[in-house]
Amino acid sequence: MANTVKLKIDGIDVSVEAGKTVLDAAKKLNIHIPTLCYHEDLCVAGNCRVCVVEQEGVKNLVASCAMPAQDGMVIHTNTHKVRNARRHVVELLLSEHNADCTKCYKNTRCELQDLAGEMVINEHMFLDLVPDKNYTIDKLSPSIIKDDSKCIRCQRCVRTCQELQHVSALGVAYKGDEMKISTFFEHSMYEVVCTNCGQCVIRCPTGALIEKNYLDEVWDAIYDEDKHVIVQTAPATRIALGEDLGMEAGSIVTGKMAAALRRLGFDSVLDTDFSADLTIMEEGTELLTRLKRALVDKDPTVKLPMTTSCSPGWIKFIEHMYPEYLENVSTCKSPQQMFGALAKTYYAQKKGIDPSKIVSVSIMPCTAKKFEANRPEMHDSGYQDVDLGLTTRELAVMIKQAGINFKELPDEKFDSIMGQSSGAAVIFGATGGVMEAALRTAYEIVTGREVPFENLRITPVRGMEGVKEATVKIENVLPEWSFLEGVELKTVVAHGLTNANKVMQAVKNGTADWHFIEIMACPGGCLGGGGQPIPTTPEIRKKRAEAIYREDEGMAIRKSHENPEIQQIYKEFLGEPLSDKSHWLLHTHYQKRKRV
Amino acid sequence: MPNKKLKRVDIIFSEDCVYKDVLTDGLKKSNEAILKEILDSGLRGRGGAGFPTGLKWKFTSQETEEEKYVVCNADEGEPGTFKDREILTRVPLKVFGGMAICAKVIGAKHGYIYLRGEYQFLRADLDKAIEEFHAYLKEIGFDFQIHILMGSGAYICGEESALFESMEGKRGEPRNKPPYPTISGFRNKPTVINNVETLVYAFMICRIGAGKFQELGTTDSRGSKVFSISGDTPIAGIYELELGMLLEDFVEEFGDGDTKAVQVGGASGFCVPRKKFKDTIIGFEGVPTGGSMMLFNSSRSMYNVLKNYVEFFEEESCGQCTPCRVGCQQLKKGIEAIKKGEKSAHYLDTLQKLADTMKVTSKCGLGQSVANSFSSIVDNFKEEMIY
Numbered sequence: 001m002a003n004t005v006k007l008k009i010d011g012i013d014v015s016v017e018a019g020k021t022v023l024d025a026a027k028k029l030n031i032h033i034p035t036l037c038y039h040e041d042l043c044v045a046g047n048c049r050v051c052v053v054e055q056e057g058v059k060n061l062v063a064s065c066a067m068p069a070q071d072g073m074v075i076h077t078n079t080h081k082v083r084n085a086r087r088h089v090v091e092l093l094l095s096e097h098n099a100d101c102t103k104c105y106k107n108t109r110c111e112l113q114d115l116a117g118e119m120v121i122n123e124h125m126f127l128d129l130v131p132d133k134n135y136t137i138d139k140l141s142p143s144i145i146k147d148d149s150k151c152i153r154c155q156r157c158v159r160t161c162q163e164l165q166h167v168s169a170l171g172v173a174y175k176g177d178e179m180k181i182s183t184f185f186e187h188s189m190y191e192v193v194c195t196n197c198g199q200c201v202i203r204c205p206t207g208a209l210i211e212k213n214y215l216d217e218v219w220d221a222i223y224d225e226d227k228h229v230i231v232q233t234a235p236a237t238r239i240a241l242g243e244d245l246g247m248e249a250g251s252i253v254t255g256k257m258a259a260a261l262r263r264l265g266f267d268s269v270l271d272t273d274f275s276a277d278l279t280i281m282e283e284g285t286e287l288l289t290r291l292k293r294a295l296v297d298k299d300p301t302v303k304l305p306m307t308t309s310c311s312p313g314w315i316k317f318i319e320h321m322y323p324e325y326l327e328n329v330s331t332c333k334s335p336q337q338m339f340g341a342l343a344k345t346y347y348a349q350k351k352g353i354d355p356s357k358i359v360s361v362s363i364m365p366c367t368a369k370k371f372e373a374n375r376p377e378m379h380d381s382g383y384q385d386v387d388l389g390l391t392t393r394e395l396a397v398m399i400k401q402a403g404i405n406f407k408e409l410p411d412e413k414f415d416s417i418m419g420q421s422s423g424a425a426v427i428f429g430a431t432g433g434v435m436e437a438a439l440r441t442a443y444e445i446v447t448g449r450e451v452p453f454e455n456l457r458i459t460p461v462r463g464m465e466g467v468k469e470a471t472v473k474i475e476n477v478l479p480e481w482s483f484l485e486g487v488e489l490k491t492v493v494a495h496g497l498t499n500a501n502k503v504m505q506a507v508k509n510g511t512a513d514w515h516f517i518e519i520m521a522c523p524g525g526c527l528g529g530g531g532q533p534i535p536t537t538p539e540i541r542k543k544r545a546e547a548i549y550r551e552d553e554g555m556a557i558r559k560s561h562e563n564p565e566i567q568q569i570y571k572e573f574l575g576e577p578l579s580d581k582s583h584w585l586l587h588t589h590y591q592k593r594k595r596v
Numbered sequence: 597m598p599n600k601k602l603k604r605v606d607i608i609f610s611e612d613c614v615y616k617d618v619l620t621d622g623l624k625k626s627n628e629a630i631l632k633e634i635l636d637s638g639l640r641g642r643g644g645a646g647f648p649t650g651l652k653w654k655f656t657s658q659e660t661e662e663e664k665y666v667v668c669n670a671d672e673g674e675p676g677t678f679k680d681r682e683i684l685t686r687v688p689l690k691v692f693g694g695m696a697i698c699a700k701v702i703g704a705k706h707g708y709i710y711l712r713g714e715y716q717f718l719r720a721d722l723d724k725a726i727e728e729f730h731a732y733l734k735e736i737g738f739d740f741q742i743h744i745l746m747g748s749g750a751y752i753c754g755e756e757s758a759l760f761e762s763m764e765g766k767r768g769e770p771r772n773k774p775p776y777p778t779i780s781g782f783r784n785k786p787t788v789i790n791n792v793e794t795l796v797y798a799f800m801i802c803r804i805g806a807g808k809f810q811e812l813g814t815t816d817s818r819g820s821k822v823f824s825i826s827g828d829t830p831i832a833g834i835y836e837l838e839l840g841m842l843l844e845d846f847v848e849e850f851g852d853g854d855t856k857a858v859q860v861g862g863a864s865g866f867c868v869p870r871k872k873f874k875d876t877i878i879g880f881e882g883v884p885t886g887g888s889m890m891l892f893n894s895s896r897s898m899y900n901v902l903k904n905y906v907e908f909f910e911e912e913s914c915g916q917c918t919p920c921r922v923g924c925q926q927l928k929k930g931i932e933a934i935k936k937g938e939k940s941a942h943y944l945d946t947l948q949k950l951a952d953t954m955k956v957t958s959k960c961g962l963g964q965s966v967a968n969s970f971s972s973i974v975d976n977f978k979e980e981m982i983y
Contacts, residue, residue, distance in 0.1 A: 067774075092922035092923060092926065153915065172767055175752070
């Protein structure tokens with residue numbers, strides 16, 4: 001075959017597709033070559049040099065991650081020369097690294113530490129360079145802490161920020177011994193274009209980029225007898241949390257998670273999926289209203305296409321990069337913030353609890369949710385609507401701290417009220433999920449019939465393709481929706497901000513005629529969020545997505561508008577979608593930000 | 597291999613030719629004929645690495661891409677090298693001529709000169725010369741344009757792939773190789789990148805012929821080379837010399853009578869102590885050089901020389917790859933610690949091993965060549981490092 005190359009690694013013949021690297025070929029043989037700067041999602045950097053191997057006939061060692069496999073190559077991965085070199089490279093990294101591991105958030109979860117462990121480094125070979133360095137720690141962002149003393153300059157974060165997210169908040173500055181990963185003029189992450197998406201955090205091999213954790217604050221609240229601590233859990237947490245607690249990727253742990261939260265001492269264990277359903281009611285109605293204004297009233301001020309607003313990384317991206325399109329963003333708050341506003345109003349009233357005593361905690365697959373919870377806009381309940389935003393990873397830490405044997409927990413249910421949800425809410429966790437959920441409801445509202453897809457699976461918006469377009473023709477509508485008769489509803493779904501940027505460029509250039517755009521900041525949607533268990537790979541994200549759709553199909557209710565708690569809240573509290581009360585609590589506006 | 601006697605040569609700067617004639621004649625020849633001439637001449641890159649120039653041109657000419665480039669590397673940054681400045685000052689039209697002939701062979705329409713940031717003062721004259729050159733190309737109907745891009749002072753940008761990155765407006769960091777520039781260079785298109793001096797030699801070979809060039813030098817190092825001679829010498833300056841001479845003869849000619857060591861090839865080259873002068877040939881079979889020859893007499897501390905070099909590399913490493921970035925810092929801090937007595941003399945062995953690792957693991961030529969000066973100075977002047 002013309003497209004395969006044959007080589008020999010450690011005496012074993014292997015053939016791989018042309019274009020594959022020596023590292024790929026070694027993987028095929030189950031030969032483990034250590035790597036640090038390499039990441040499956042990113043372009044090859046070849047800068048850490050940990051993966052060097054010996055190639056016969058070549059004087060220098062070659063970086064296996066960057067070396068294309070070639071016919072006739074003879075490679076050795078475990079020679080004296082290779083071992084010495086790798087040892088030196090790791091020792092060099094350690095000499096520049098603040099290796100005070102017990103004081104590090106990533107202790108026991110650090111790739112450099114693992115490598116040092118594998119090499120059994122008892123005593124450092126070289127001089128400690130850390131005291132000479134003027135390392136800084138940036139703790140200003142409510143989402144991400146950047147600690148240069150832990151950085152090994154692998155540039156995974158830089159590549160993530162540029163390639164996957166088109167943000168470039170992080171870049172390389174200076175050269176030589178002063179070379180560092182930096183922001184624009186070394187401003188704090190809080191002050192630059194950083195969207196807080198945390199994609200850098202889930203790819204950082206060490207503790208140089210971590211989420212700002214609120215573990216102590218949550219424990220303090222739980223132990224405070226005077227506080228009523230409620231917790232909400234986002235759709236994508238229940239299909240990923242298990243990974244940090246010894247389970248396979250793709251394990252559904254909804255019931256165990258509810259049980260664990262109860263054992264941790266939360267007073268009420270509730271579900272963001274409830275407010276995801278609510279989002280569909282509000283956002284779906286908003287879309288239909290905008291369409292009516294455009295098609296019937298011929299209102300020139302109506303902004304279409306409308307984009308989703310669930311992803312706080314996306315919101316901050318558009319605030320920085322496309323502020324002229326902020327009016328196109330749905331005014332709906334994200335499910336986290338809808339939940340927060342209702343927790344200290346509707347929930348407090350129903351339960352007869354003083355809202356000032358409520359501590360509202362969220363478990364999110366996301367680091368940007370921490371920033372979002374701290375936005376000054378998010379005080380509509382009269383208090384900070386969500387007090388503490390935690391990542392899936394932080395919850396896993398709490399479960400370990402509490403000594404809970406997670407795998408053996410029984411399945412338990414969420415509490416009520418604000419604990420019931422539909423399959424439509426669960427799929428919010430996957431790219432295309434909000435679109436699919438919205439279509440399930442909107443189509444039915446307009447036509448009185450279910451969406452014309454087998455078992456409600458709107459497959460064109462599913463999957464890991466970066467930009468997915470789908471058109472739904474609306475026919476035989478109910479009389480009050482006659483203006484939509486025959487309309488082809490054009491939608492597009494993008495995940496990862498580089499893809500979001502492509503979509504926005506098309507909107508800007510006028511080359512697109514979409515009505516509705518779903519954008520999630522993270523690759524794969526929330527299931528690949530910056531707060532999810534580490535590592536993230538295309539394979540892991542695929543398994544998480546499969547789990548999400550399995551969870552959806554296992555639910556009794558699959559459509560948001562059929563969620564009884566949703567029907568109840570409109571009846572008892574909100575009135576109808578887009579009511580005054582809805583506007584007060586569930587909708588908001590965002591602001592233009594500088595591009596630095 | 598028998599060495600050659602020291603002999604001054606006059607090819608590069610010779611004024612007995614009109615560039616227009618050489619160019620017109622050259623452009624009339626077939627590509628195959630030019631390639632054969634350059635290959636037969638045995639010309640190797642004059643920037644230091646010494647890759648056969650004819651092969652570079654040949655590989656690039658075989659690529660089928662529509663767009664190709666010829667790039668002149670004028671980012672002369674190696675400590676102790678200043679010959680490209682002289683060439684660009686005195687015979688810029690020969691440089692352009694070399695680029696034009698290369699462009700014809702490979703099929704390029706645009707050529708770029710990447711000019712060292714510190715050579716801004718050459719810019720106005722070069723622009724004027726380019727104008728004249730373009731006018732002549734128009735006259736003879738040859739479609740080729742030369743542009744100048746300025747560097748900004750980073751040594752690493754002289755490394756060819758970092759140079760391309762810099763030309764593309766990006767941070768000057770070396771790329772992974774393969775692919776090599778002949779396949780994917782500037783803007784990821786097939787590119788010939790040659791040193792200033794190489795281009796002039798290629799141009800002059802078109803005039804004097806491969807045979808004449810071949811008569812000079814040795815089997816591995818054909819022809820002559822422009823040397824930048826500095827340090828403890830009464831006659832510092834630029835000299836074009838036949839390759840293959842013994843360092844002993846060189847020191848005889850240029851030394852001040854008290855030469856203790858010669859640093860051949862700049863900070864990334866090798867240090868040769870007096871006792872080895874008589875066995876060392878200047879050329880690819882012995883100690884190669886991009887032109888830098890620094891002479892040190894007995895008043896010099898080789899510890900200071902080494903520290904200066906290591907400091908240079910510590911600062912000029914791009915910082916992306918571990919062995920180079922951290923290795924340079926360790927070498928510097930290491931020799932300082934030994935000198936101060938904070939580390940024992942044995943630590944020199946650890947540092948030597950580290951330098952060896954840097955040689956085999958670094959991503960580009962910078963990190964790979966730090967060991968050249970480090971090991972050759974430490975090996976030959978160990979006592980100066982310790983006491």
